[in-house]
Amino acid sequence: MLKKIGTVELKPGMFVVDTGISWLENPYLYAHEGLVGSESDVRRIRDEGYLEVFIDTRRSLFGRDPDGVSDEEILSGALQQLEDPGVLEPQVPVAEEMRKATVLYDTTVRYARGIMDEMRDKGVVDMSEAEPLVDSMLGSITRNTNALVGLAKLRNVDEYTYTHCINVGLLSMVFGRHLGFGPVTLARLGLAGLFHDLGKARIPDDILKSPRRLSPDEFEVMKGHPGIGFEYMRERGGVPEEVLEGVYEHHEKHNGLGYPRGLRGEQISVAGRILAVVDVYDALTSRRVYKEPMLPHKALSLMYGMRGQDFSPGLVERFIRCLGIYPVGSVVELNTGQRCVVSEANLRNPLQPRVLIVHDSKGRPCSPRPLDLAGQTAVRIATCLDPVGVGIDPGRALGAM
Incomplete structure (x- = not known):
């Protein structure tokens, strides 16, 4: 499994x-x-x-994880140690909410671009x-969380700057509700997430879109973007403290190696800690021009290896518990060969979500059919797939339920 350590621990x-x-x-x-x-x-x-590094404990010569145990099984075991959060039942079917959520998401993209x-x-x-707009998103999340969460996976790479702000806002509300x-x-x-990268609009493009590692001076400019957004919103007046904290502190790290102030542990506000987790998750799972x-399940596994370094102990585990090891909208292949879209996470057994079968065992599109893996003994998820690579549109599939 991947684990993040300081270079002072590297051997x-x-x-x-x-x-x-x-x-x-x-x-x-x-x-490297x-x-x-x-x-x-x-x-x-x-x-x-260099101050930090990721190591793979399976490929290292010592301190190795047990053979034959997948990262997903390790995560599932860790989540079983958490208290049962209870289940927040949806108020309406996901297909019904998907229609409203699609219009809302598109409207919010236009606002974020503006x-x-x-x-x-x-x-x-x-x-x-x-x-x-944030109130409308919260209403949608309350009616059925899965609609907006599923839409958050459908990104146009050219609109990453805008969709990232929206996704951080909505996923922060989903996590906070959990x-x-x-x-x-x-x-x-939600407001903090929507405005968290506002300061990046004032960072020069040659730094913001650089195809190479930034120089120390350039990185100092990049590190200024949380402060730019914070100062602008504070000077406007009337912005709640939690919003200002989230905007200013979303790049702070639990170990004190974040920016702009190098805050550590409990010095970081609750909003800052939550946005830090969500910001990294959405960035990792986004398609960019250069990557x-x-x-999603690999991103969550990677973030689990960052616990206690970047993120407060226990917070990543709760975020994974919130989304599920296979978040809504993930495309998975079963051991039967059927391909599915995850339609609902299973908080009590994260390896057995509810899915919607969209391809048969020979990879051919089929009429969507729901399947609850919690009720199956012989059927399980074999692997996770790239939706684009297999030609599956998660939003369309969820909307057809």
């Missing part, structure tokens, strides 16, 4: 992994894949200024529509 015999995490915002993450051969290799990595363009071109933003927060706090988490998306 010969550990296997370093390139996870594909953006180096734009992680320039101190060493990612391979076995660390000697103490001189370790010293060289530290001398070059505010980022305004911030870039004029340095001012019309925030008047934000609260009604944690038991009330509607006022949830709406503030393919990471499959």
Whole structure:
């Protein structure tokens, strides 16, 4: 399994992994894949200024995970140690909510595009529509969480900047609801997510879209974007404290290696901690010009390896419990060969979600048919697939239920 450690803990015999995490915002993450051969290799990595590294415990020469146990099984075992969160039953079928959610999502994309363009071109933003849109998203989440969560997976790579802001907002509300927060706090988490990257609109494109590792001076400019958004919103006045905290602190890390202030542990606000988790998840699972998306279950497994380093202990586990090891909208293949879209997570047994069969065992499209894997003894998920690669539209499938 993947695990994130400080380079001060790196030893010969550990296997370093390139996870594909953006180096734009992680320039101190060493990612040259391979076995660390000697103490001189370790010293060289530290001398070059790298502070963190991902290792694969299965491919390292010591401290290895048990053979034959998948990452998903390890995650499932960890989640079983958490308290039962209870199940928030949907108020309406997902197909019914999907129609409303699609219109709402598209409307919010247009708004997000508008505010980022305004911030870039004029340095001012019309925030008047934000609260009604966030309230509408919260209403949709309350009626049936799976509709908007499923739509969050359907991204146009050219609109990443806008869809990322929306997804961080809606997933922060989904996560906050799972944690038991009330509607006022949830709406503030949604606003913080919607505006969390507002400051990036003022970062020069040659830095924001750089195809190479940033220089120390360039990274200092990049690190300024949370502060730019925070200062703009604070000066406007009337913005709730939780929103300001989420915008300012979404890149802070539990171990103190984040930015802009290098806060550590409990110094980071609740909003900052929640947005940090959601921000990384959506970035990992997004298709970008320079990278393919990471499959959701792999992203969650990677983030599990970051617990106690980037994220507060226990928070990632609860986020995985919230979304499920196979989040809604994931495309999976069963051991029968049938291909499915995950339609509902199973909080009590994360390896057995409800799915919608959309391809038969020979890979041919078929009429969607629901299947609850919790009621199956011989049928299980064999692997997770890239929806684009197999020609499956999760949103359309969920809307047809």
